[in-house]
Amino acid sequence: MAVLSDYTSGTITLANGSTAVTGTGTLFDVAKFREGDTLQIQNLTAVIASVNSNTSLTLTAPWTGTSLTNAPYRARYLPDGARVTAQATTLIELLGNGVLTNLAEIGVEDGKVPVGNAAGQYELVDTDEFGVQDPNGSLGKLAALTLGNRQILQTDGAGSFTLLSLAARQILQTDANGALKAIALAANKLINTDASGDILLSDITPLARSVLDDTTGAAMWNTMGGGGSLVPNGWSRSPNGLIMNWGNINIANGDQGILFPQAFPNQVFGVVIGAAQSTPNSATTFYGASADSYTLSSFAAHGRYIGNGGSVGQAAINASYIALGR
Numbered sequence: 001m002a003v004l005s006d007y008t009s010g011t012i013t014l015a016n017g018s019t020a021v022t023g024t025g026t027l028f029d030v031a032k033f034r035e036g037d038t039l040q041i042q043n044l045t046a047v048i049a050s051v052n053s054n055t056s057l058t059l060t061a062p063w064t065g066t067s068l069t070n071a072p073y074r075a076r077y078l079p080d081g082a083r084v085t086a087q088a089t090t091l092i093e094l095l096g097n098g099v100l101t102n103l104a105e106i107g108v109e110d111g112k113v114p115v116g117n118a119a120g121q122y123e124l125v126d127t128d129e130f131g132v133q134d135p136n137g138s139l140g141k142l143a144a145l146t147l148g149n150r151q152i153l154q155t156d157g158a159g160s161f162t163l164l165s166l167a168a169r170q171i172l173q174t175d176a177n178g179a180l181k182a183i184a185l186a187a188n189k190l191i192n193t194d195a196s197g198d199i200l201l202s203d204i205t206p207l208a209r210s211v212l213d214d215t216t217g218a219a220m221w222n223t224m225g226g227g228g229s230l231v232p233n234g235w236s237r238s239p240n241g242l243i244m245n246w247g248n249i250n251i252a253n254g255d256q257g258i259l260f261p262q263a264f265p266n267q268v269f270g271v272v273i274g275a276a277q278s279t280p281n282s283a284t285t286f287y288g289a290s291a292d293s294y295t296l297s298s299f300a301a302h303g304r305y306i307g308n309g310g311s312v313g314q315a316a317i318n319a320s321y322i323a324l325g326r
Contacts, residue, residue, distance in 0.1 A: 006040065007075040008072065008074055008075070009025060009026055009027060010023050010024050010025030010026035011023070011024050011026075011073070012026070012041075012068060012071060013069050013070060014063050014068045015063065015067045016063055016064070016066060016067045018062060019049070019060075019062055019063070020056070020057075020059075021039070021057035021058070023054070023057070024055070026054060028055065028057055028075070029051055029053055029054045030054055033048060033057070034048070034051065034078075035048060035051075036048065036078040036086075037077050037078050038075070039057075039059075039073050039074070039075055039076075040076055041068065041074075042066070042068075044064065044065050046059050046061075047059065047060040048060070102122050106122055111126060111128075112124040112125060112126050112127065141161050142161055144161075145163060147163070150165065150166045150167075151163045151164060151166065152164050164180055164181075164182060167182070167184065169184065169186075170182045170184050171183050171199070173198070173199050175198075176196075183199050188203060188204055189202065189203065189204060190202045190204035190208075225239040225241075228262075229261065233247035233248065234247075234261055235261045237262075242326055243264055244323070244324055245261050245262055245264075245322070246321065247261065247320070247321060248318065248319075248320050249301060249319050249320070249321065250316075251302065251303035251316060254302065254303045254304070254313075254314025254316060255300065255301070257298055258301050258321070259298045260323060265296070265326070266296075267326050268296060268299075269323075269325050269326070270294070271299050272291075272322050272323075273289045273290060273291040273301060273319050273320070273321040274321075275289045275317050276318045276319050276320045285306065285308065286305065286306045287303070287305050288303075288304055288305075289303050289304075289317060290304070296325075299323065301319060301321070303319065
């Protein structure tokens with residue numbers, strides 16, 4: 001068998017418009033093919049961009065010929081002389097732009113590295129100038145601090161950093177100098193401010209908290225323990241337990257039992273009653289009303305008259321009363 005000058009082992013598969021070459025029975029890597037070597041196929045030449053494995057190549061440009069499947073080929077080495085000539089020419093071009101000359105001129109200094117400048121030339125720059133600069137020393141002040149859990153930073157009157165440690169359930173306020181300070185919260189405390197605007201914590205009871213969400217005075221009154229019915233014959237209870245009953249009554253038979261609109265739970269302090277309406281001949285007769293026989297739920301009302309000649313008797317009259325108790 002004749003030994004060919006080109007490599008022809010195996011076959012290749014290559015699609016039109018693709019740069020991927022797949023070999024079958026090939027040893028591209030073992031055969032030491034490199035970038036710049038070529039494939040001769042169908043009287044066309046394809047340049048190899050890279051050798052990926054024994055069975056895989058990548059071309060420098062998409063294949064313009066017809067698609068191939070397990071087709072024969074010829075792989076041709078680029079002469080070493082041609083490689084050296086091309087690389088030497090490229091190096092000469094690089095040297096021609098003055099970059100290497102510029103590097104040679106600036107020399108070498110301890111602790112400095114060449115850095116390109118706006119003029120397109122290299123210059124030596126001290127390594128201390130690299131990284132984040134700290135012309136005002138602020139980073140140095142920050143680095144001098146030892147940070148701990150749950151702290152915040154602020155600057156003092158001299159512009160130096162200080163740390164403020166935070167604890168559970170605290171709020172922040174600035175003092176008269178603008179410095180932050182932490183205020184610890186506690187159970188059953190109300191946050192408010194004094195005359196200077198400093199935050200204070202004042203005691204607040206469960207009852208006071210329950211009043212704060214009421215939207216009307218009547219709702220607050222009821223929350224505090226008050227109550228009542230504001231009608232002509234009604235009653236009212238104060239938060240301290242004082243109860244007032246009132247009403248307009250008719251003493252039809254001169255003596256009549258009257259029920260309070262709201263019974264007193266503990267005690268009746270007294271009942272004040274007065275005649276509200278007299279008979280037509282009141283010009284010569286005096287009419288009055290009185291109350292006695294108090295119970296927690298009722299009292300006895302009496303209507304009387306005193307005639308011009310001194311006669312006394314029962315009278316049917318209208319009266320009004322107020323009763324206090326608890």
